[in-house]
Amino acid sequence: MKLASIRLVVTDIKAVVAFYENVTGLTAEWLGPLFAEIVTPGATLAIGDVETVGLFKEGSAEAAANRSAVLEFQVDDVEADFVRLKEELEVVMAPKLMPWGNKAAQFRDPEGTLVSLYTPQTDGAKRRFTQR
Numbered sequence: 001m002k003l004a005s006i007r008l009v010v011t012d013i014k015a016v017v018a019f020y021e022n023v024t025g026l027t028a029e030w031l032g033p034l035f036a037e038i039v040t041p042g043a044t045l046a047i048g049d050v051e052t053v054g055l056f057k058e059g060s061a062e063a064a065a066n067r068s069a070v071l072e073f074q075v076d077d078v079e080a081d082f083v084r085l086k087e088e089l090e091v092v093m094a095p096k097l098m099p100w101g102n103k104a105a106q107f108r109d110p111e112g113t114l115v116s117l118y119t120p121q122t123d124g125a126k127r128r129f130t131q132r
Helices: 013-024 050-055 078-085 123-130
Strands: 005-010 029-032 035-039 044-049 070-074 090-097 102-108 114-120
Touching: 005 013, 005 050, 013 035, 013 044, 044 050, 078 090, 078 102, 078 114, 114 123
Parallel strands: 005 044, 070 114
Antiparallel strands: 029 035, 035 044, 090 102, 102 114
């Protein structure tokens, strides 16, 4: 089994898609007016308008209510990406070395989801990511 995608349910799909295009530098593929995907080498970030929830089960997901998950993107240089994005996005945390060996910076997307950009810094962290 492999993790294929993470899906966000949002109220303002255009703003959220634009946010993630800016963060990743990738262009979303719109698979319909209420659904887009940003495909990265590791997994796909799917973004669906709140109206798509009814396709599953009404009320099964709620837009702009996430306070438990962090979307993480591994980047080549977290410091450079932080400088590039800090004036445009809501900053939660400036780059900081975490106890597990990654240097991470955090932002919030337009609907409140916490987004972390990180670069492995310690030898142990670098080894962990080259073994995957």
